[in-house]
Amino acid sequence: MSFRNLPLAEIQEPDKSNLFTPEIRESIEASIAKYPPEWRQSAVMPALSIVQDANGGWLTRELMNEVAAYLDMPAMSVYEVATFYGMYDLEPQGRHKVCVCNSISCLLNGSEALIEHIEHKYQVKPGETTRDGRFTFKEVECLGACRHAPAVLLDKVYHENLSPESLDKLIDDLE
Amino acid sequence: MTDKINIEIDGHVCEAAPGEMIIAVADRAGITIPRFCYHKKLSIAANCRMCLVEAEQGGRPFPKPVPACATPVGEGLKVWTRSPKAIEAQRGTMEFLLINHPLDCPICDQGGECELQDVAMGYGGDVSRFAERKRVVMDEDLGPLIATDMTRCIHCTRCVRFGAEIAGVREMGATGRGEDMRIGTFVAHTVSHELSGNVIDLCPVGALTSKPYRFSARPWELIGRDGIAPHDGLGSNLRLHVRGNRIMRVHPNDNEAVNETWISDRDRFSYAGLYGDDRLTAPMVKQDGAWRAVEWTEALTLVAERLKAADAEDMGWLMAPNATLEELYLAQRIARALGCPNIDHRLRQQDFSGDAVDPILPWLGVPVGELELQRGLLLVGSDIRQEQPLLAHRIRKAALAGARVFSVNPLTLDLNHEATQFVGTPARMLDDLAAIAKALGVGGSSAIRARIAASEPNEAHSAAAASLAEAGGLGAALILLGALAAAHPDYTALKALAQAIAEATRGRLGYLPSAANSVGAYLAGAHPGVRSGAKPAERLGLSTAAMLDQSRKTLVLWGLEPDLDLMDPTRAMAACSNADFVVACSAFQSPALQAAADVLLPIGAFAETSGTFVNASGTWQSFQGAVPPPGEARPGWKVLRVLGNLLDLPGFEYRDGAEIRDELAALCADASFDNSPRGDFMPAGQAIDSGLTRIGTVPIQALDGLVRRAPALRGVRMPGSEFAVYLHPDQAQAEGIGLGDRVLVRQEGGSTEATVMLDARLPMGCARIPAGVPGSEGLGSLIGPVGLERLTDSAATGEK
Ligand code: SF4
Ligand code: FES
Ligand code: FES
Numbered sequence: 001m002s003f004r005n006l007p008l009a010e011i012q013e014p015d016k017s018n019l020f021t022p023e024i025r026e027s028i029e030a031s032i033a034k035y036p037p038e039w040r041q042s043a044v045m046p047a048l049s050i051v052q053d054a055n056g057g058w059l060t061r062e063l064m065n066e067v068a069a070y071l072d073m074p075a076m077s078v079y080e081v082a083t084f085y086g087m088y089d090l091e092p093q094g095r096h097k098v099c100v101c102n103s104i105s106c107l108l109n110g111s112e113a114l115i116e117h118i119e120h121k122y123q124v125k126p127g128e129t130t131r132d133g134r135f136t137f138k139e140v141e142c143l144g145a146c147r148h149a150p151a152v153l154l155d156k157v158y159h160e161n162l163s164p165e166s167l168d169k170l171i172d173d174l175e
Numbered sequence: 176m177t178d179k180i181n182i183e184i185d186g187h188v189c190e191a192a193p194g195e196m197i198i199a200v201a202d203r204a205g206i207t208i209p210r211f212c213y214h215k216k217l218s219i220a221a222n223c224r225m226c227l228v229e230a231e232q233g234g235r236p237f238p239k240p241v242p243a244c245a246t247p248v249g250e251g252l253k254v255w256t257r258s259p260k261a262i263e264a265q266r267g268t269m270e271f272l273l274i275n276h277p278l279d280c281p282i283c284d285q286g287g288e289c290e291l292q293d294v295a296m297g298y299g300g301d302v303s304r305f306a307e308r309k310r311v312v313m314d315e316d317l318g319p320l321i322a323t324d325m326t327r328c329i330h331c332t333r334c335v336r337f338g339a340e341i342a343g344v345r346e347m348g349a350t351g352r353g354e355d356m357r358i359g360t361f362v363a364h365t366v367s368h369e370l371s372g373n374v375i376d377l378c379p380v381g382a383l384t385s386k387p388y389r390f391s392a393r394p395w396e397l398i399g400r401d402g403i404a405p406h407d408g409l410g411s412n413l414r415l416h417v418r419g420n421r422i423m424r425v426h427p428n429d430n431e432a433v434n435e436t437w438i439s440d441r442d443r444f445s446y447a448g449l450y451g452d453d454r455l456t457a458p459m460v461k462q463d464g465a466w467r468a469v470e471w472t473e474a475l476t477l478v479a480e481r482l483k484a485a486d487a488e489d490m491g492w493l494m495a496p497n498a499t500l501e502e503l504y505l506a507q508r509i510a511r512a513l514g515c516p517n518i519d520h521r522l523r524q525q526d527f528s529g530d531a532v533d534p535i536l537p538w539l540g541v542p543v544g545e546l547e548l549q550r551g552l553l554l555v556g557s558d559i560r561q562e563q564p565l566l567a568h569r570i571r572k573a574a575l576a577g578a579r580v581f582s583v584n585p586l587t588l589d590l591n592h593e594a595t596q597f598v599g600t601p602a603r604m605l606d607d608l609a610a611i612a613k614a615l616g617v618g619g620s621s622a623i624r625a626r627i628a629a630s631e632p633n634e635a636h637s638a639a640a641a642s643l644a645e646a647g648g649l650g651a652a653l654i655l656l657g658a659l660a661a662a663h664p665d666y667t668a669l670k671a672l673a674q675a676i677a678e679a680t681r682g683r684l685g686y687l688p689s690a691a692n693s694v695g696a697y698l699a700g701a702h703p704g705v706r707s708g709a710k711p712a713e714r715l716g717l718s719t720a721a722m723l724d725q726s727r728k729t730l731v732l733w734g735l736e737p738d739l740d741l742m743d744p745t746r747a748m749a750a751c752s753n754a755d756f757v758v759a760c761s762a763f764q765s766p767a768l769q770a771a772a773d774v775l776l777p778i779g780a781f782a783e784t785s786g787t788f789v790n791a792s793g794t795w796q797s798f799q800g801a802v803p804p805p806g807e808a809r810p811g812w813k814v815l816r817v818l819g820n821l822l823d824l825p826g827f828e829y830r831d832g833a834e835i836r837d838e839l840a841a842l843c844a845d846a847s848f849d850n851s852p853r854g855d856f857m858p859a860g861q862a863i864d865s866g867l868t869r870i871g872t873v874p875i876q877a878l879d880g881l882v883r884r885a886p887a888l889r890g891v892r893m894p895g896s897e898f899a900v901y902l903h904p905d906q907a908q909a910e911g912i913g914l915g916d917r918v919l920v921r922q923e924g925g926s927t928e929a930t931v932m933l934d935a936r937l938p939m940g941c942a943r944i945p946a947g948v949p950g951s952e953g954l955g956s957l958i959g960p961v962g963l964e965r966l967t968d969s970a971a972t973g974e975k
Pocket of ligand 3: 226
């Protein structure tokens with residue numbers, strides 16, 4: 001037996017109707033439907049995203065546990081996923097997320113300048129939130145937009161070919 | 176089987192099965208390939224890359240070195256494990272692995288037996304090019320058994336896979352990514368799995384080490400001696416690591432047919448019980464209420480005189496079921512030679528009315544290795560993970576392979592696999608079994624016919640019946656009776672019903688032995704109805720219960736504590752005080768023994784005597800003493816031999832333990848393992864269940880005197896291990912008591928105080944009150960009526 005080719009199911013809560021809100025359950029179910037029935041836990045990533053969005057951009061341990069219960073999987077497996085991927089945050093976030101790519105193509109095309117600029121101008125280090133709570137500044141791995149490096153992910157929208165000035169403009173437009 | 180193919184490793188032709196991994200073939204051929212993450216009992220992760228080798232197939236070289244643990248063999252495969260390309264790859268991996276590994280071998284407990292150290296010596300370079308800062312990882316608190324130094328972890332994930340695949344709980348995991356990856360529990364909690372200690376052996380580095388052993392010895396100071404675990408009915412094969420006269424730690428020995436490569440925590444850590452300060456180190460005699468240490472000759476002469484003078488009919492011998500075969504055999508020889516047929520080892524059994532028709536040699540019913548091949552299993556009265564941790568693991572394997580598992584129990588088991596559990600009061604257990612029997616269309620023997628006819632199977636019963644019948648049709652159904660069945664007030668009815676179900680499903684019936692040598696006790700004849708060689712005794716003696724009920728004038732207690740090891744401690748202590756003369760042979764002192772006995776004879780405990788255990792499936796496993804017993808204590812068989820001589824009994828001139836074993840083995844030559852009863856079970860049918868019933872489970876670390884004294888194990892909080900009254904919340908409400916209340920627990924003959932805990936997994940009508948643990952001494956039968964009386968209000972401190 002391997003937990004690579006056989007899901008390690010852990011039924012913690014057969015009755016899912018107490019978990020989350022009906023809307024959240026519905027969107028998680030839509031993701032679950034994409035996988036074979038015995039592989040509910042394949043929907044862990046979309047489920048975490050849905051839950052994170054509904055919680056103001058971050059995940060609490062309780063929420064991760066609830067996702068585990070909802071998908072019949074061990075809580076540990078959810079922690080592993082949530083800590084692995086950069087798009088999940090386990091601490092309170094600002095109103096927006098400014099994610100600057102730090103991988104090779106962007107680095108060669110000036111993402112370091114973007115990072116330095118943000119650090120200076122807004123007085124935040126990667127992972128920190130501006131004092132006014134406007135945004136959290138994150139360094140992320142390759143966004144898959146290398147063709148127009150440097151790339152920045154602003155909440156859910158990609159922005160490419162950025163310079164410090166154009167990035168500033170984007171940030172100025174944030175609430 | 177598919178055809179074998181031949182592959183070539185380092186120029187040697189090796190036979191392999193297609194699809195096997197290169198490393199497995201190499202291991203068989205004795206060719207060393209370095210590895211960290213690969214383990215033969217775990218799934219393949221291929222994440223350490225230490226096993227890179229050069230290979231070609233059908234004349235076409237693989238473009239890169241391949242991981243031997245994850246590359247299946249095929250026709251025409253050639254492998255080089257020490258070619259320049261392979262060595263370069265291995266060196267490269269080694270260098271990377273050492274980048275973040277602290278070079279703290281001098282203060283690391285794994286030093287000297289560390290796979291990383293060994294492989295670095297054999298395959299690594301001599302200088303590191305890494306001049307940057309190494310990472311540091313916070314340690315985990317995994318409880319009293321496992322010490323952690325997570326900075327040393329090389330992320331092989333063996334411990335993680337062990338949890339997921341063997342233990343069945345995903346407690347450890349790999350969180351974070353890249354440099355931030357770490358192995359741990361993420362949410363701080365201590366592990367409390369009965370097999371958790373195996374990660375100590377699995378961890379190739381010093382990240383997970385044994386806490387009790389920590390910093391107490393170096394591997395090169397230790398001498399390994401083989402041993403057999405003295406607790407559950409499996410008889411795990413052990414490697415005892417000895418320094419001087421002391422066991423420093425215990426590891427498993429591989430034995431596929433018994434314990435595979437695992438041992439339970441109980442087997443691993445119980446050795447520490449040998450080194451408490453309550454060992455009995457000299458023969459002691461009670462004179463006018465005061466204890467006096469005496470010479471062996473004096474003590475034994477006194478015992479011999481008293482035994483000779485005593486009325487043999489009015490004598491009783493109670494033997495611990497984890498005494499060695501040799502001890503049990505000699506003890507019953509002496510008892511029977513003196514004319515006393517009253518000898519028993521079934522200490523925690525309540526109902527003996529089935530004795531006349533019981534199988535003469537009850538056993539597991541199948542070889543241990545075949546447990547995992549069963550397709551349908553019915554557990555009757557067994558908290559299997561606590562009672563038989565590694566048999567539970569075999570059952571889990573069966574379940575994962577698709578077997579259906581059912582249980583009929585007075586509590587909900589914490590199982591790590593799928594199972595249908597019928598949970599109810601002891602009376603309800605009979606009803607559930609009867610219902611399954613009825614669903615199978617069994618009439619049953621006369622005594623249980625009415626009960627079966629009166630039952631009304633529900634869907635679950637019918638489903639269980641159908642699954643078991645289907646499994647039985649494939650020759651793979653097994654019905655197992657455990658310790659809670661043996662403690663049941665109507666064990667005979669349980670046996671009758673289990674037998675009826677086994678017959679109807681064409682399945683087999685098995686008995687889970689209560690201790691390491693329960694099966695051996697039948698072979699030795701330490702049973703009132705069975706003489707040596709597992710033959711019916713000519714003269715029937717009294718069972719444990721009868722001996723205690725009808726107080727004997729003379730009692731011999733062997734390897735047990737009357738207030739903790741018996742069905743009914745109150746009755747046992749009363750029987751001891753009513754007796755004129757009690758001699759207790761024990762490795763330990765205890766206030767109860769001092770109160771109960773007149774003479775205490777110190778005998779060697781586990782690992783201090785040679786001997787033989789016969790395990791659940793009838794395998795004889797002999798062992799030598801690994802360390803000498805402390806002080807004046809002597810191996811039990813020697814004590815009995817001298818006693819036999821002093822009693823002028825013929826045939827007590829044994830020179831060594833092997834001679835005793837051979838003598839018994841000759842008697843056992845035609846003993847056959849057969850669980851079919853010798854007639855119809857006739858349950859007495861006494862009414863049970865008037866009101867609240869105590870369910871006296873024996874926690875895993877309370878099985879016998881040795882584990883009870885192991886300090887590390889005492890610190891592990893297993894479910895229901897603490898002495899308390901566990902009640903269903905509704906039951907508590909009905910009794911008018913709540914969480915954390917102090918109550919007076921009353922059982923026939925005794926009472927004691929306890930705290931109330933709530934556990935919604937218990938059935939109504941039952942109060943789980945553990946036995947064998949401190950606090951339980953004042954109570955009565957493990958399963959029997961109990962009354963609760965609230966004492967005071969108090970802050971709710973308990974938890975489930
Ligand atoms: S703690 Fe040990 S067994 Fe677990 S991943 Fe790390 S090195 Fe491997
Ligand atoms: S490197 Fe920045 S998007 Fe790929
Ligand atoms: S042993 Fe093969 S990759 Fe680890």
